[in-house]
Each structure stands twice: as structure tokens, then as C-alpha cells.
Amino acid sequence: MTFLEIVSILARGAGFTILVTLACILTGFFSGLLAALLFRLDIRPLNWLLHAFTYTFRGIPLLVILFLVFFGLPSIGLPIPPLVAMMLSLGLICGAYLSEVFRGALEAVDPNELMAAQSMGMRRIQILTAIEIPQMLRFSAPGMLNEFTTVLKYSPFAYTVGVPEILKEATSLALTTLRGMEIYLAVGVLYFLIYKIMMEMFLWVERRYAIPGFKQI
Amino acid sequence: MTLLQVRGLTKKHDDVGVLNGVDFSLCKGEIKIVMGPSGCGKTTLLRCLNRLQEPSSGEIIFDGEEITAAAVDIQQVRQRIGFVFQNFALYRHLSALDNVKLGLRKLRGLSDAEATQRAIYELSRVEMQDHQDKYPAHLSGGQQQRVAIARALVMDPAVLFFDEPTSALDPLMAREVANLLNRLHDEKVTILCVTHDVTLAKNLPGDVLFLNHGRVEAEAPISELMKNHANENVRAFFEQKAPSE
Ligand SMILES: Nc1ncnc2c1ncn2[C@@H]1O[C@H](COP(=O)(O)OP(=O)(O)OP(=O)(O)O)[C@@H](O)[C@H]1O
Ligand SMILES: [Mg+2]
Numbered sequence A: 001m002t003f004l005e006i007v008s009i010l011a012r013g014a015g016f017t018i019l020v021t022l023a024c025i026l027t028g029f030f031s032g033l034l035a036a037l038l039f040r041l042d043i044r045p046l047n048w049l050l051h052a053f054t055y056t057f058r059g060i061p062l063l064v065i066l067f068l069v070f071f072g073l074p075s076i077g078l079p080i081p082p083l084v085a086m087m088l089s090l091g092l093i094c095g096a097y098l099s100e101v102f103r104g105a106l107e108a109v110d111p112n113e114l115m116a117a118q119s120m121g122m123r124r125i126q127i128l129t130a131i132e133i134p135q136m137l138r139f140s141a142p143g144m145l146n147e148f149t150t151v152l153k154y155s156p157f158a159y160t161v162g163v164p165e166i167l168k169e170a171t172s173l174a175l176t177t178l179r180g181m182e183i184y185l186a187v188g189v190l191y192f193l194i195y196k197i198m199m200e201m202f203l204w205v206e207r208r209y210a211i212p213g214f215k216q217i
Numbered sequence B: 001m002t003l004l005q006v007r008g009l010t011k012k013h014d015d016v017g018v019l020n021g022v023d024f025s026l027c028k029g030e031i032k033i034v035m036g037p038s039g040c041g042k043t044t045l046l047r048c049l050n051r052l053q054e055p056s057s058g059e060i061i062f063d064g065e066e067i068t069a070a071a072v073d074i075q076q077v078r079q080r081i082g083f084v085f086q087n088f089a090l091y092r093h094l095s096a097l098d099n100v101k102l103g104l105r106k107l108r109g110l111s112d113a114e115a116t117q118r119a120i121y122e123l124s125r126v127e128m129q130d131h132q133d134k135y136p137a138h139l140s141g142g143q144q145q146r147v148a149i150a151r152a153l154v155m156d157p158a159v160l161f162f163d164e165p166t167s168a169l170d171p172l173m174a175r176e177v178a179n180l181l182n183r184l185h186d187e188k189v190t191i192l193c194v195t196h197d198v199t200l201a202k203n204l205p206g207d208v209l210f211l212n213h214g215r216v217e218a219e220a221p222i223s224e225l226m227k228n229h230a231n232e233n234v235r236a237f238f239e240q241k242a243p244s245e
Helices: A003-041 A044-059 A062-075 A082-107 A111-119 A124-161 A166-177 A180-208 B042-049 B074-078 B096-106 B112-125 B141-153 B171-186 B198-202 B232-241
Strands: B002-013 B016-027 B031-035 B057-062 B081-084 B159-163 B191-194 B208-212 B215-220
Touching (some): A003 A124, A003 A180, A044 A082, A082 A124, A111 A124, A111 B081, A124 A166, A124 A180, A124 B096, A166 A180, B016 B042, B031 B042, B042 B057, B042 B191, B081 B141, B096 B112, B096 B141, B112 B141, B141 B171, B171 B191, B171 B198, B208 B232, B215 B232
Parallel strands (some): B031 B191, B031 B208, B081 B159, B159 B191
Antiparallel strands (some): B002 B016, B002 B057
């Protein structure tokens, strides 16, 4: 079995790695955005809940949350599929961090521009969608890339709940062939390739929406 | 015909009166200048007039409607008041053209093509058509201000508010502002302009409202205010501004 053959077998698992990563990134993006926007409403009890969310998901190890969701919830009659368990653990952890990134970026929007929009007669929701969110997303780009790559690097935890992703395939292969060195090296190469492609795609989008001279003031 | 009638307008910040009963009126097509020492409440007055800040008491009758009433759709009112801020406050993520188009698209529901056409017309009115694709970061202060004016004018407002239109510009550009305001005045645009720039005030046709400690202490053409006026605050203000004259 050549190194290339090893890589091609592992590549089958890569599909699941990408699936888990994308699902968790999307969960993180939307839960983080929602949390950041809800924070903006500045309603006391809601703020407590949101703080509880961010502290919990940033403070408890991924594996603990994952097992709680995947093995814990079924014991109270709520069976959770592996991918959903990943979204509810890794995805929401990503969301907790992203909500901080987004909140900071919302703060960076120039209040004078918001006042200008208000003085034009725009409503709160229009100001949010036309001014605040477009600027906030651009300010958040470096932080988002950071969180997204973290998600990729934590995606092997899906292995522990039975998702046949790269590492799972690799481990089975290593057990039967006893060629761990090459196999795990190939795993490293594959992760790096996925990381590289993901980053290039992200940077492409970032450049696509870049605005000349636009930076935080 | 009176467009804006203000009676007994007050604004308190933590029990400290910033506006202490302001009365004045503004007629259609008129240009009125608001002057006064720093901190006398000029910016607060403008912001209270379209309720960016809530007045504490008083009446604001705009185009026959009392707009401090709770039932008033203030967003609707604001759409008819153009506001050009001291720092221009262009939306930095939008090109000059998109800055001008935004209100037409979001508030008037115009199609992209219609909005573009109107916006380009408005930009050419302030001689900015050659810069329509530039972003605010790449425009000079004077150019940003023109875009801000176009952004206000495109909504076809009944009145245009200016807060210190010359303070962020060099003297040459400041002179241009006077020309621009005069041109708008000739086109029958109603203007309320806050400034501490005596040169600008001298080059504008309207009366000056002299504000001090949140009260109107004089209302007259600037030439009268500068001629040994009876009110000592007015005298002090203009002596300090132009000691040689
Ligand atoms: N949010 C606020 N809280 C408390 N005081 C305020 C607030 N905003 C303004 N003030 C006070 O109100 C007064 C009037 O402020 P305003 O900005 O209207 O003055 P101005 O005439 O525009 O001054 P300038 O010529 O320096 O721009 C000032 O004394 C200021 O300190
Ligand atoms: Mg001011």
C-alpha cells in the first residue's frame, strides 16, 4: 500500500471532516450573530442568559459538552444524532466565542453614522441591516477566520461519537496495517490541505467584499 | 409661510438646563444662522428639533404638525429634515453613490435604476459626479461634506440642518461652503445653519439667532449684531471673534 493509496482511503473521511466543520461553523456563525444582536437589545434578564451562554460554552471542555449532549440527552429520552451533537457542542462553543467577536465589532461602528442613519428616518432594524451588520462583519473577519480554523482543528472529536471522519478512518487503518507513522502523517497533510483551502476561500470572500480605506477608527 | 415654529423649547441633562426656553421660527425658503458661544446649546437645539434628542418641554411645529407629540411618526418627520453633520458621518462601507442612494432604496422603496439616476443627479448638483465610486476614506473633508449634502438633498427635504459646516474644513473650502449654501438658498432650499464662523455668517443672507445659555438673546442680521449691540453677551462674543473689526 503506497502513501498515495493511504491518502485516498483517508480522503473518504475528509468528506465527513468537512461536513462536521461546515455544520459547526454555520451553527457558530448564526448563534454568535443572534447572541451579539440580542445583547444589543440590552434587556437585563436576557443579558444574564447570554452571559451564561458565553461563559458556559467557553468554560467547559468540548469533550464534556459533547458527551453530555450525545450520551446524556438520550438518557432523558432525547436521542441526538452525532452531527447534531457536534453542532450543539463545538458549533455553540464557536458561537460563544464569535458572539464576543461580533459584539466588539458592533461597538466599533461609528456612532455618528448611526445617528446620521437615524436622522434620515431609518428604523432600528433598517439601521441594523444596512449599516451595523455589514460593517460589523467586515470588522470581524480576522476573528471569524480564527474561530473557523479552531472548529476545523477540533472536528476530530466527532470521532468519539462515531462520525467516520479522517481520524476515525486513520485509526482503523493503523490498527489493520500497523503503519501508523505514514498514516498519521497523511492525516496531518490532509488536515493541512483542508485548512489551506478553507483559508483561501475565506480570504477570497474577504477580498471580494473589501472596501478601500475601510478600517476601524 | 412658516415652516418651523419653536416655542418654549427646553432640554435638561440631569437637571441642568441646556436649552432654557428657545423660541424662533423659520419660513419656507429662509436661511437662518444659529450662533453663540461654545456649549450654549446649538448642537443640542438641532438635535432636539428632529428628536435625535428628546426635548424636555416645549412645542415644535413643523409644517403645521406638532412633532413632539407621542403619536407622531418621527421617522416620517425625519425623512423631511435633511441633516448635515459636523463630521459628515458618511457610511464608510458605502461608496459616495451608495451613500446617496441608501435613503431612496430603504425609505422610498425606489428601484436600483431610479435611485441611481436620482443620486447621480444630486451628486452633480454638488459637483461630485466624478467621485461617485469613491469610498469616504478616499474623499477629502470638503468632498465628504458635498456627498453628505447630496445624501440629504436627495430625499427632497423641506429643510436642511447644518451643524458647523466649516469647522472641519480649511479656509479655502470654508469659503466654498458659503457659495454652496447661497446657491441652495437661491434654489429655495430652507436652511438652518449652526456655526461659529463669522466669515460664513457674513456671507449668508439670513438673520442670525444668537443663542446664549440655551436662550435666544438676539435675532438680527449679522451686521447689526456686530455693530456695538445692546446685549453685552452679543458684544463679547463678536469682539472675541473679530477683535479688529
Ligand atoms: N449627554 C449630555 N449630558 C450632559 N450634558 C450634556 C450632554 N450633551 C451636551 N451636554 C451639555 O450641553 C451643553 C450644550 O452642548 P452643545 O453640544 O449643544 O453645545 P454647542 O453650542 O453645540 O457647543 P459647540 O459650539 O462647542 O459645538 C454643554 O454644556 C454640554 O456640556
Ligand atoms: Mg456643537
